[in-house]
Amino acid sequence: MAKALFLFSLIFLSTRLSCSSPDPPTLAHAELTNYGFPIGLLPSSVQTYALNQTSGEFSVQLGGTCKLTLPPDNYLATYSNRIRGKIEQGRIAELDGIRVWAFFKWWSITGIRSRGDNLVFEVGMASAKFPSKNFDESPECDGQKSAS
Ligand SMILES: *[C@@H]1O[C@H](CO)[C@@H](O)[C@H](O)[C@H]1NC(C)=O
Numbered sequence: 001m002a003k004a005l006f007l008f009s010l011i012f013l014s015t016r017l018s019c020s021s022p023d024p025p026t027l028a029h030a031e032l033t034n035y036g037f038p039i040g041l042l043p044s045s046v047q048t049y050a051l052n053q054t055s056g057e058f059s060v061q062l063g064g065t066c067k068l069t070l071p072p073d074n075y076l077a078t079y080s081n082r083i084r085g086k087i088e089q090g091r092i093a094e095l096d097g098i099r100v101w102a103f104f105k106w107w108s109i110t111g112i113r114s115r116g117d118n119l120v121f122e123v124g125m126a127s128a129k130f131p132s133k134n135f136d137e138s139p140e141c142d143g144q145k146s147a148s
Pocket of ligand 1 (some may be wrong): 052053054055057
């Protein structure tokens with residue numbers, strides 16, 4: 001009996017240890033990691049999401065529009081209430097709903113690629129590269145109030 005208990009606690013301990021990395025806040029975040037992206041691309045306020053496994057088309061519903069500051073250079077970004085796009089391994093295309101303020105103008109991020117330790121953000125024909133580790137945590141929206 002004591003032996004069984006010992007074994008049990010050993011198993012319990014090892015499961016706990018293997019789960020030491022933080023759990024993704026929502027299923028949508030977990031899905032991001034399945035496709036090779038860090039969870040920090042989506043704010044923590046995800047309410048629902050839908051994914052067509054065949055086409056990769058997805059739709060994420062936030063609880064209202066979301067303003068936040070993106071690392072590492074503190075870019076101001078806005079997320080629409082609904083984010084849409086097409087996801088495949090290491091690539092998000094036809095993205096709609098995320099905008100970033102830079103060079104005195106709002107830019108729509110149209111695609112995101114995962115390249116080794118970096119994320120490449122596409123803005124039309126242009127792109128900018130940032131280390132993925134800056135997106136390890138899911139950001140909170142500023143002021144987190146549910147606008148409609
Ligand atoms: C998923 O995508 C496939 C391929 O584009 C399409 O044929 C199918 O109807 C879609 N399913 C849903 C539920 O939208």
